Amino acid sequence: MEELTDNFLMKKVQAGDLSKMGLLYERYSRDLFGYFYRCTGDRTRSEDLVQNVFERIIKYSHTFAGHGEFSYWLFATARNVWFDQNRRKQRVTYQEEIDEEAHPDYTTLAPDETLHRKERHELLQQALQELSPEKREAIVLSRYQGFKYKEIAKMADCSENAIKSRVQRGLIELRELVEKLETTS
Numbered sequence: 001m002e003e004l005t006d007n008f009l010m011k012k013v014q015a016g017d018l019s020k021m022g023l024l025y026e027r028y029s030r031d032l033f034g035y036f037y038r039c040t041g042d043r044t045r046s047e048d049l050v051q052n053v054f055e056r057i058i059k060y061s062h063t064f065a066g067h068g069e070f071s072y073w074l075f076a077t078a079r080n081v082w083f084d085q086n087r088r089k090q091r092v093t094y095q096e097e098i099d100e101e102a103h104p105d106y107t108t109l110a111p112d113e114t115l116h117r118k119e120r121h122e123l124l125q126q127a128l129q130e131l132s133p134e135k136r137e138a139i140v141l142s143r144y145q146g147f148k149y150k151e152i153a154k155m156a157d158c159s160e161n162a163i164k165s166r167v168q169r170g171l172i173e174l175r176e177l178v179e180k181l182e183t184t185s
Helices: 006-014 020-040 041-057 072-090 095-102 112-130 132-146 147-157 160-184
Strands: none
Touching: 006 072, 020 041, 020 112, 020 132, 041 072, 041 112, 041 147, 072 112, 072 147, 112 132, 112 160, 132 147, 132 160, 147 160
């Protein structure tokens, strides 16, 4: 039997076997939710966006060429869903810290440290929402989703240097926003 790779499953979906979409959903819905939640800060909206991605995958399955990794195509589709929704609504809603905040582990900390980290995480999420969609997306894809700059550049249809610039400028702006939010709270 052929291995159930993402590309194999997607080829089956293209051939009309929509039951394979469930496996792809199980594999990627959580990552997509994390991507959208960091972009929107809204749980319900993020869940809706995940559903929109899978609806779009079914509708446009014929555009999947099968070259490269499925996850790149999936996140490019997610990116398009995100930007399409923003266009419709006309709404734009420390490096080490972002890496740490991507996967917070509050279980091994003292209660006062846990509270401090949760507050810091909330400030970071609030500041992230204030970035431009391009900077926010570049940071979320690189720091939270683990994509390389080259991969993000392909998704965004721009140069790798443009992505590096968005991330660097976004991180600087994010640090300033967090500091500003700390002084006002």
